[in-house]
Amino acid sequence: MKKRIIALATAAALAATMALTACGSGESGSGSSGSSGSSGEKASITIFNSKMEIQSQMEEMAKEYSEKKGVNVEVYYSSDTVAAHLSTRYAANDPYTISMVDAKDVYSLAKEHAVDLSDQDWVKNTTQAIAIDGKTYGFPVCVEARGVIYNGNAIEKATGKEFDPSTIKTTDDFKKLIEACTAGGMKAATGVLKEDWSLGAHYLAEVYEQHDDPDAYIKGIKDGSIKLADDAKFKEMMDTFDVLKENNYAKDAAISAEREVTEQKLAEGEIAFMFGGNWDWSVISAYDYTDKMGIMAVPNNSTDGSNEKLVGGGSKYFFIDSSDNTSDAQRQAAKDFLNWLVSDPEGQSFIVEKCALVPAFSNITLAVKDPLGASVKTYVDKGALIANYNYLPDDHYAKTGASFQKYLSGEIDRAAFADEVTAYWKTAEVIAH
Structure with a gap:
């Protein structure tokens, strides 16, 4: 197993450490992971999105979610490969609170970098979550x-x-x-x-x-x-x-x-x-x-x-950072966000209607509007x-x-x-x- 993806980009990581630390030093905490600041400030979480076609929807959702839930949410996108991009963030001790990755990245990164989500309510509503050694790390964003x-x-x-x-x-x-x-x-x-x-x-x-x-x-x-x-x-x-x-x-x-x-x-x-x-x-x-x-x-x-x-299944997965660079309050805010996507009508609508994705959760019954997604949903529903x-x-x-x-x-x-x-x-x- 690739134990440490940060080894893939050591030189770039050293440069990134300096740049990101400089950018992240501010009154509300170090790093763009949004560490909690003084008492009374909103919790802050960052989300890495690796699905380019929904970036604008993610940004709009973050704005609305922040206003309604009292949580500062910022969404980032990079055209670099997921592994290369995240390696610089880990090396700089500046991970995202939530990262969207491919399935293979969950297997490479989860044990070292992700929180066990086995106790979350949404787990019982999907067959597409990724578990390793009995622990659930990967939240399926959609089915493709x-x-x-x-x-x-x-x-x-x-x-x-x-x-x-x-x-x-x-x-x-x-x-x-x-x-x-x-x-x-x-x-x-x-x-x-x-x-x-x-x-x-x-x-x-x-x-x-x-x-x-x-x-x-x-x-x-x-x-x-x-x-x-x-x-x-x-x-x-x-x-x-x-x-x-x-x-x-x-x-x-x-x-x-x-x-x-x-x-x-x-x-x-x-x-x-x-x-x-x-x-x-x-x-x-x-x-x-x-x-x-x-x-x-x-x-x-x-x-x-x-x-x-x-042929298909879960496509793109969220995992939550487990490092000391993310606070327990941020991790809880991240868990709340994932549960919102699955259980709240607005979260469900965001996945199905605004992003036009096929949901990976059995409790989400909204009709998939685009014809290709609708076809996929029929195969999913009949276990095909x-x-x-x-x-x-x-x-x-x-x-x-x-x-x-x-x-x-x-x-x-x-x-x-x-x-x-x-x-x-x-x-x-x-x-x-």
Whole structure:
């Protein structure tokens, strides 16, 4: 396990220590973590937000919450990686009261930096919290899931038939539907995001995640007992990817296709399918989108039921700082804030209606308004989610994504792609858990 993330950025941390200490020295206490000042002052907490698309909503919420609850709340965002950004704060003894991180960061940081939240009321209302050695550290901010996003209006216009995504289970079903769309006048039915995170962290990861024991599967790739190119699941998922690839509107220049252009074409019905997740609504909604959109499971020819499930779960987690730099009063204010998100109607509305997130808590029954989130919620409600595998190395998506990009562009074939992924795993190690 990565015991101390602060070791990753020692030089930067030394500089940050000086800068942050200077900035944080004031009458109300040291550091921007907002240590309590003299008697009678409001409690102060800071929140690190790593989800860029909700920063403005977070800032507005902080202002309103501060006014209503008598707690000074400040929200910060950084475009740096979560690990790198937080390392400077820890090194400067200036942690955030509440930090929003990815699941893997909880496993790396919680034992050393986070408060045990097992006794909090919200724990009983979610299956997505992260617990380590019987202690709950991670508060799930929302649920996100991935599959094939579809434009139902575009499909129905091209085929002349009502579209029911539940009927598209196999790769063969998918191919026939695309052929019908093409016959109905659609020039190209799919778009493929070329980003390494989409290819490596999302699509390739499903090959691992759709196994009952991803740890054992990855171990088999590492030790050579599983030959990836011959593995049934890899072949089934890559057969489906080939359908997406061959019908891509940007097939001849796949690595040049811009995400915004692809998502605009999907939103407006020029294409009908794109692999992605409900986070894509933040891009799609900027365009003149059609009414009947949603997410369906990735069609594949397996018989394990994976073609009727999305892959997903808790996405982004809050944890509360446990260090001496945060006072007990601040920790209590932070706990109160998390409970407000789950139990107070205004907190629930903030998650679902203002941030357009899919809630991770069973007691939150507000309707999810965006169609991709609504699709995800239906899968959540019927227990049709395959769990995310949260222990991939930090460089997995960049390195395997680069190999996947070469496959997408036709630079290498499937066997060579499998070889490059296998070579990556010869030296890579999953996050200890």
